[in-house]
Amino acid sequence: MFGKRDFSCGNILSISYFVVRAINSLSLNTRFSKFVFLVNEKVAYIYISKRFDGNYKIISNREVRAGYFELIVKIDNITRYCSPGQFFMISVPEVFLRRPISIHYVKKDSLSFLYKVVGKGTKILSKIQSGTLQLLGPLGNGYDFKNWEQSSYTVVAGGTGIASIYYLATKLTQNGILYYGARSERDLVCLDKFKKMNWKVIISTEDGSKGYKGYITDMLLKGLNDTTLLIACGPTPMLKKVIQIAKVKCIKGFVSLEEKMACGIGNCQSCAVKINGQIRMICKDGPVFRIEEVEL
């Protein structure tokens, strides 16, 4: 979905910069989603997501399960620039920094975010029922799964990692197998949605209240078919294990990483990660990276 691998990052930045300068008077605070230019007289395309910083109306913000909330905001004309794996920085009153929250699903004129109350920021956010919220996004690079349309999908989700995995599932051309691990049965928030889509779901809980008792990666190791494309989103210890399994079995795929971040746009440099021996920013260069390139 992004042409980054075909061109150096520097080219992309310089090209986008000049195009943006040219169009600044027409559309403020936006950049092109796709534009055409010539390289050695051949037409090349570069895709760059548009990102916006604006105030959006809250449609609803309700508790879908104890401790888990779904925030839906009205967003016109932006949802078409969103792709699975991307996130928004959401302003929360009374706390200093915005909170990065991944996109749960997209409708024509609204965006949904599924989040768990884990600290002060999400607690305050969960109490807001109406009005507007300042959102910056969509940010980051999502799944570049276009070349993989023929393969089968094995998707691993841990905890709230399911939120963005669901968005991805809605965009895949065929159903896959979901390995879904959580602390306990009450943390399995999206089970119904995947069942409705007729996905095969393998479940584990740490307390054994549903499915296999233990970590989902144990189940993955047993069941993983090595011709599949592997996709994972969840806590870092889980991702470490998934990456290890992928390496041993030589399976390709993607992982969506998470780290503390202040800005979400590559400026604070908090969310650094080693990708192929190079320091990269999860917010700007990720959060989705190729599984074989990540060094956790």
Added chain:
Amino acid sequence: MKPDLSIVFANVKFKNPVLTASGTFGYGYELADLIPLEKLGGIITKTITLKPCDGNLQPRVAEVTSGILNSIGLQNIGIKSFIEEPLEKLKKLGVPVIVSIAGASVSEYVETAKILSCQNGISAIELNLSCPNLEKKIVCHDLSLVQNIIKEVKKISKIPVIAKLSPLVTDISELALAAENQGADGITLTNTYPAMAIDIKTFKSKLSTLKGGMSGACVKPMSIRCVYDAWQSISIPIIGCGGIMTGEDAVEFMLAGATAVSVGSSSLVSPINLIKIINEIEDIMIKKNILSIKNIIGMVNKNEKNNTCS
């Protein structure tokens, strides 16, 4: 009449006093889609070192009440790569570019400054003398080291040299005066405040390096005090920095004695805040009938003196 926001700092002309603070704006040009960069007074780049630097382990940032702690560890691509790419792009923005540098020794500072000094399109060098995130102690805690770095860099630099100082010293005016005496063309006050936060869920520090630097709205009154104190004892200009979230905050710094301001944490929250701050300064000037922003620099000092006399 449209108020005049322009200032002159160390013989460099800026169209307004609002600069980006080092380390909070990447290399400066990546946000062209989110804010009109050409409206900025100037850009202070993130700190560059002689060799590339990977930075610290995670976690590198933690939120505190009204601010943040960071411990990035001077992650940067090194001076050679910086000149090849980011600098070329920065030059094209049409705003003055100040390059922040740091080093592990006097010779590293000098070497880096020497390389930059040969480049076109750099308005000044800012010496990061106060990053609290390196393993070695903060440069500013060693007065003779501070003096040495400024003196040696001044010897070779063909462009103005600004010393960015740590607020955590016994007497900030003494340090400011020392910078002036070694030939600094200006100072930036202040860098982040050494600080710490502990996670009561894990009983561990919230930062991998245990301690970090605090910035954000919570540090503003302390930084204003530093600017006010330094202004009394030096005649070189000051870039005020620390918790500037609004135009009012920026004006406060200027009243205390700052000629320019640099904005950091606020632009991490929302880059457009930089532009809002410039607009708000202009609004305050119109409201208070101030024709030139230069007229308010250090005004609180003058006002206080008048009060004492009467």
